[in-house]
Amino acid sequence: MKNIVVLGGGESGVGAAILAKQKGYQVFLSDIGKIANEHKKVLLHHAINWEENQHTKASILAANVVVKSPGIPDTIKLIKEIKEKGIPVISEIEFAAQHTQIPIIAITGSNGKTTTTQWIFDVLKRGGLTVEAVGNIGESFAKAVAEKTPDYFVVEVSSFQLDGIKTFRPHIAVLTNITPDHLDRYEGSFEKYTASKFRLIENQTAEDYFIYDSDNEVIKNYVINNNIQGIQIPLSLKPIKGSGTYIEAEDIIIETEKTTIHMPNTKIALQGEHNAKNAMAAATVAKLLKIRKQTIRESLENFQGVEHRLEKVLKINNVQYINDSKATNINATYYALDSMSENTIWIVGGVDKGNNYQELIGLVNEKVKAIICLGVDNEKIKSSFSNCVDTILETSSMQEAVNAAYSIAEKGNTVLLSPACASFDLFENYEDRGRQFKEAIRNL
Template identity: 65%
Template sequence: MKKLVVLGGGESGVGTAILGKKEGFDVFVSDKGVITEKYKEVLRNFEIEWEEQKHTEAKVLEADVVMKSPGIPDTVALVKRLREREIPVISEIEFAANHTSAMFIGITGSNGKTTTTMLTHHILKQGGLNVNMAGNIGDSFAKQVAENDAPYYVLELSSFQLDGIKDFVPHIAILTNITPDHLDRYDYKFENYIASKFRIVMNQNEDDYFIYDADDEVITQYIKKNPIRSRLLPFSLTKKIENGAYLEDNNIKIIIDNNEIIMPTTDLSLKGNHNVKNAMAAATVSQLLKIRKTTIRECLENFHGVEHRLESVLKINNVQYINDSKATNVNATFYALDAMKSATVWIVGGVDKGNDYTELFPLVNEKVKAIICLGVDNSKIINAFGNCVDNIVETQSMKEAVNMAYKIAERNESVLLSPACASFDLFKNYEERGRQFKEAVREL
């Protein structure tokens, strides 16, 4: 019996353990932290052996294959030891993909991947396909393969998940954009992070498709130097595309092998240029999979978006409150500010991941009337924007930040939470940060 060791007892780890057990592996789950009660219960029910608050090295090194959770860096001593012994260390994506014959639509990028994943899944489902959604979102991919496998999967893939693939190949791959993010995991080298994202196409061939943003310099430069075997279907807001998607007179046009679909951007339920791109990517997939054009149009008109991503919360005294807590990097906040149509009170701050704020200066000059800092250390934000905005306030809690915004914002203006930073200094994660924002707004 082959031995599967799972490092990390979270969603992806426990899902992999369930699938491993079903496929006849001898499974052992090891977590350096504490495994939550919910997951312990599952492991007990499936009679899977586990340990917490330690990795027993002797047991881990007995593995035939190791599934490593995406949160564990490759630089950890135990992972290095496994590699020295040539024991395969893979991600949940690689493991689960080996146990299903489904077709995969894989979506990665620094920003926009969650919206694009949910939108693609929404259209395919409404179009009548039996399709699951997994990866960096929702229930574990491996668990779904074990318990309710489907012929199609839309997978949101982080760079960490792609680092752990060997043979995984999506029939359709989407790369939404690449901007510097998570550089602390890539030796602070942007090129390492870029290469990681492009692993999504490494096993594709001429029968597969690669959908990408042709306006993204980083992507187009990489493609020039590194030929890609699959069929390229770019999308663009600025240039005309022969095979792919582009914008013409406020209409999205998608052309694949002379088959055309046209959709006015005014009908899109999600606002902002970045969402036009997300819609292009999702609609291109749907066109490839022969979803009816009317279904694609209806779905783009009625899709409500992702929680914590430019989410309209409430209008109070004619001031619109918007929750964009999912903006954990500068580029995501750029999109949010770009989508603002009125003077904005901007709530920003948290754990800085080596941010360079210069690209935000033009938008801040044009749209932001006051900045409310929400972080333990706000000095970098104050230094960056001191010359752009007269009114910069520091706060220590979400309630205080929202109350301050309420005092500053006037009729027909907006209050935008778009932190551009990670949340770990004051909150558990960006979801908790967004929920606290919504609660504080509702209490006004």
């Protein structure tokens, strides 16, 4: 019997352990921190051996294969020792993909991947297919492979998950965009981060599809300079020659070798250029899977969007409160600020991932009337924007930040939580941060 060690007792680790147990492995799960009670119950239910608050090296180095949580960097001493012993270290999405024949639709990108994943799920479900949306989005891919047999798995994948693949091969791969993010994990190298994202398509063949944003210079240059095996379907906001999905006049046009379909762009449920791209990606996937045009149109016009992504919470005293907690990098916040009208009170801050705030200065000058910092270290934010706005306040809790925004806000203003940073200094994750924001608004 093969020994498998799972490092990390979060959603993906527990999912990998469940699948490994089902496939007859001897399983041991180890977490250097505390494992949540809900996950412990699942491990006990499946009779899986586990430890928390430590890594017992002897047990780990006895593994035939190690499945590593995406949150654990490759640079730590234990991972180096495992690799030196010749033990393969893979990610949960790789392990899951090795144990299913069901076709995979995989989505990655610096921004927009959750919205695009959910939109693809929505349109395929409306089209009568059974689909599971898994991965970075919620339930682990491995757990879904262990328990479900849909027509398609729609998998949101991060660069960290892609770092640990060997054979992972999506039948349809979607790359939403590439902008600087997580550079702290890639030794400050944008090239390494870009290469990581493109691992999405490294195992594709001529029978697979690669849908990508051809308006993104980084992606466009990579595609020109590298050998891409899958059938390429570029997305663009302007007309393109040959196969692809693009906008012309008021229409989204999806053009393949055999057919062309037109959809009205003006009726898309979510506004903004970035959402037009997300909609185009979802519509293109649906077209490849032969979903009816009418069904695609229904999805584009009625899709509700994703929690914590430009989510309108409440209007109080004619002030709109918007939760964009999922904006954990500069580019996501750029989209958010760009979609605001003027007189925005912007709540920003958290764990900086190597942010360059210069890119936001034009938008801040144009649209932001006050900045409320919400993080342990706000010096970089204050020094970047001190010349742009008169009011910059520091707060140390979400309720304090929302109360401060409430006291500054005037009729017609918008209060926007769009942190541009990770959440781990004051919150469990971006969901916790977004939920606390909504709760604080309800407490006003």
